[in-house]
Amino acid sequence: GENVEQHPSTLSVQEGDSAVIKCTYSDSASNYFPWYKQELGKRPQLIIDIRSNVGEKKDQRIAVTLNKTAKHFSLHITETQPEDSAVYFCAAPGGGADGLTFGKGTHLIIQP
Amino acid sequence: NAGVTQTPKFQVLKTGQSMTLQCAQDMNHNSMYWYRQDPGMGLRLIYYSASEGTTDKGEVPNGYNVSRLNKREFSLRLESAAPSQTSVYFCASSPRPGIVGNSPLHFGNGTRLTVT
Numbered sequence: 143g144e145n146v147e148q149h150p151s152t153l154s155v156q157e158g159d160s161a162v163i164k165c166t167y168s169d170s171a172s173n174y175f176p177w178y179k180q181e182l183g184k185r186p187q188l189i190i191d192i193r194s195n196v197g198e199k200k201d202q203r204i205a206v207t208l209n210k211t212a213k214h215f216s217l218h219i220t221e222t223q224p225e226d227s228a229v230y231f232c233a234a235p236g237g238g239a240d241g242l243t244f245g246k247g248t249h250l251i252i253q254p
Numbered sequence: 255n256a257g258v259t260q261t262p263k264f265q266v267l268k269t270g271q272s273m274t275l276q277c278a279q280d281m282n283h284n285s286m287y288w289y290r291q292d293p294g295m296g297l298r299l300i301y302y303s304a305s306e307g308t309t310d311k312g313e314v315p316n317g318y319n320v321s322r323l324n325k326r327e328f329s330l331r332l333e334s335a336a337p338s339q340t341s342v343y344f345c346a347s348s349p350r351p352g353i354v355g356n357s358p359l360h361f362g363n364g365t366r367l368t369v370t
Contacts, residue, residue, distance in 0.1 A: 143313075148296075151294070174357075176358055176359075184363070185344060185361040185362060185363050185364055186297070186344070186359075186361050187361070188358045188359075191358060231296060231297065241285070241287055241299055241302050241312070241348075241359075242359055243299070243313075244289075244296040244297040244298075245296055246294060246295060246296040247294075247296050
């Protein structure tokens with residue numbers, strides 16, 4: 143089955159700086175890579191996703207890049223704000239049907 | 255349109271007790287899932303159901319059973335709770351059956367379970 147590794151486990155950045163979270167996956171057939179944001183005590187919510195036919199996707203301050211050859215993908219957040227503080231999870235196909243296998247999460251802390 | 259609804263929100267059980275976590279979705283999704291979330295472990299799949307009438311094991315199925323009651327509802331049962339099952343449980347659904355890993359999951363708000 144799919145194995146997803148996520149780094150770092152904790153990331154602290156100054157407000158206004160950029161943050162980058164990286165994930166690797168094992169199954170070269172994987173073709174869909176979403177990112178979820180989870181605020182404390184809340185459910186995970188999709189913030190951006192990318193399919194394997196593109197290398198980059200942007201949505202305002204967030205972007206995701208995909209390198210299929212190296213089997214890794216990254217989340218980029220620019221001009222970080224206090225509301226970006228949360229745990230972020232990457233995922234890749236796995237777990238049956240349309241299921242996803244998740245990385246272990248990155249706790250992003252935005253320092254004022 | 256409520257999305258994915260889970261009940262209860264919180265539960266405390268004693269070791270050996272049983273309980274059922276309920277999940278319902280109103281988005282007409284075919285696929286439904288149960289995940290557990292533990293600190294530092296991310297989200298791990300317990301069971302899933304690709305369609306009404308079918309269920310399959312995920313990564314961590316031991317100690318759990320599921321029932322896909324109809325297209326809307328997917329329940330998770332703990333027959334004899336153990337402290338290792340203390341966790342936050344999330345139900346999720348997916349809109350596009352049959353297309354592996356190509357659609358987002360929609361999560362419920364979670365059930366926080368403590369087993370003493």
